[in-house]
Amino acid sequence: MELRELRPGDAARCAELEKQLFPGDNPWSENIFMVEFAHPHTFYLGVFEDETEEAEMLGYAGMAMLGPRSDPEFEIHTIGVDPAQQRRGLGRLMMDNLMHVADQFDAQVFLEVRTDNAAAIAMYEAYGFTNQGIRRNYYQPSGADAFTMTRASRSERVNEQ
Numbered sequence: 001m002e003l004r005e006l007r008p009g010d011a012a013r014c015a016e017l018e019k020q021l022f023p024g025d026n027p028w029s030e031n032i033f034m035v036e037f038a039h040p041h042t043f044y045l046g047v048f049e050d051e052t053e054e055a056e057m058l059g060y061a062g063m064a065m066l067g068p069r070s071d072p073e074f075e076i077h078t079i080g081v082d083p084a085q086q087r088r089g090l091g092r093l094m095m096d097n098l099m100h101v102a103d104q105f106d107a108q109v110f111l112e113v114r115t116d117n118a119a120a121i122a123m124y125e126a127y128g129f130t131n132q133g134i135r136r137n138y139y140q141p142s143g144a145d146a147f148t149m150t151r152a153s154r155s156e157r158v159n160e161q
């Protein structure tokens, strides 16, 4: 298993997985992934079956840094695992790394998730995300609702204990 930052050559496989994982919700195209990877304030990583160039990508995840670098927030843009590889800890592996980056900046993280996506919600709750409210018709064309979830910064979490 190999975890590394994503590059333009990975965009097609990301788009392929998106089509499988988000069929009714405007899955991102290869071009959108290219633009995301090129953005200076995004961080994308992927899990591969091994370290060779031909290795298949099994999962991908990305987030963006928003606001000033001295006091940023992060937003998870997407995370997905090949349906055949789910429930093997790959989601956790990627989340561990994304949350580590956010904690290095002592930053809050937020995201949107479909209200019927029990698997993802359970994973986010395990990382300390809490539900802040609903956005109606957030996903298109399905019209599905989203929860907005946030995870407090590391120092806020420590102070709450």
Ligand SMILES: CC(C)(COP(=O)(O)OP(=O)(O)OC[C@H]1O[C@@H](n2cnc3c(N)ncnc32)[C@H](O)[C@@H]1OP(=O)(O)O)[C@@H](O)C(=O)NCCC(=O)NCCS
Pocket (backbone or CB within 6 Å): 021, 078, 079, 080, 081, 082, 085, 086, 087, 088, 089, 090, 091, 092, 093, 112, 113, 114, 117, 118, 119, 120, 122, 123, 124, 126
């Ligand atoms: C959400 C997703 C990325 C999780 O990836 P994964 O590799 O299967 O997750 P892991 O095996 O690392 O599991 C992490 C935790 O997520 C939760 N979880 C994952 N799948 C679950 C399921 N089917 N039911 C309930 N909880 C689930 C559990 O809390 C799990 O921890 P546990 O195994 O210790 O109980 C994966 O289900 C996926 O790709 N879903 C489709 C795309 C998606 O919905 N992305 C999120 C958009 S907001």
